[in-house]
Amino acid sequence: xxxxxxxxxxxxxxxxxxxxxxxxxxxxxxxxxxxxxxxxxxxxxxxxxxxxxxxxxxxxxxxxxxxxxxxxxxxxxxxxxxxxxxxxxxxxxxxxxxxxxxxxxxxxxxxxxxxxxxxxxxxxxxxxxxxxxxxxxxxxxxxxxxxxxxxxxxxxxxxxxxxxxxxxxxxxxxxxxxxxxxxxxxxxxxxxxxxxxxxxxxxxxxxxxxxxxxxxxxxxxxxxxxxxxxxxxxxx
Numbered sequence: 001x002x003x004x005x006x007x008x009x010x011x012x013x014x015x016x017x018x019x020x021x022x023x024x025x026x027x028x029x030x031x032x033x034x035x036x037x038x039x040x041x042x043x044x045x046x047x048x049x050x051x052x053x054x055x056x057x058x059x060x061x062x063x064x065x066x067x068x069x070x071x072x073x074x075x076x077x078x079x080x081x082x083x084x085x086x087x088x089x090x091x092x093x094x095x096x097x098x099x100x101x102x103x104x105x106x107x108x109x110x111x112x113x114x115x116x117x118x119x120x121x122x123x124x125x126x127x128x129x130x131x132x133x134x135x136x137x138x139x140x141x142x143x144x145x146x147x148x149x150x151x152x153x154x155x156x157x158x159x160x161x162x163x164x165x166x167x168x169x170x171x172x173x174x175x176x177x178x179x180x181x182x183x184x185x186x187x188x189x190x191x192x193x194x195x196x197x198x199x200x201x202x203x204x205x206x207x208x209x210x211x212x213x214x215x216x217x218x219x220x221x222x223x224x225x226x227x228x229x230x231x232x233x234x235x236x
Contacts, residue, residue, distance in 0.1 A: 003213035007220040028231035036223020061197035101158040
């Protein structure tokens with residue numbers, strides 16, 4: 001059972017008990033608590049669902065286009081600004097925070113490099129000698145050792161200070177910076193276009209559902225307090 005149901009149920013129990021025992025104070029407390037809790041519950045429900053004849057209900061799914069625009073503006077204007085990108089690149093002046101390309105290099109297939117090497121040897125003056133010892137097939141056992149050595153060398157080069165200086169200088173070029181922001185903007189745009197009104201509703205509802213439940217509880221509490229004051233006042 002959620003907070004809203006428990007609050008409404010307790011308020012309803014107070015109304016029933018107050019009516020059965022003819023206690024106007026308990027009855028009024030329950031009535032005001034139920035009205036406060038139901039009002040807040042209905043307001044929360046109207047955020048996510050359309051209610052017939054109630055203007056403004058279902059505002060979150062109805063305005064999901066504005067929601068997407070706001071997310072895109074937040075990402076581009078607060079996170080992926082030119083200043084923040086510059087700051088990130090400037091932070092890589094420290095060797096300890098240099099741009100690490102090793103994960104990318106480790107995923108690259110370097111087999112074409114070995115194939116090109118074999119092709120160069122085959123077309124060189126050593127091609128005739130290579131044919132005498134079995135041709136290009138004789139070099140195939142060298143494929144994996146060559147690839148591993150090549151990968152290790154490329155990683156070592158990418159981690160050198162000279163390479164990182166050149167990389168930062170290239171990335172800081174205005175044309176490159178604008179291109180990076182355009183690509184990020186396109187990625188965000190494509191992902192946001194995958195959102196639907198239902199998905200937007202579920203995302204927002206999941207984020208704030210627990211906290212909105214307290215609105216129902218406090219609506220019942222304050223309604224009950226007002227009902228108690230009203231009942232006491234009516235007895236004088």
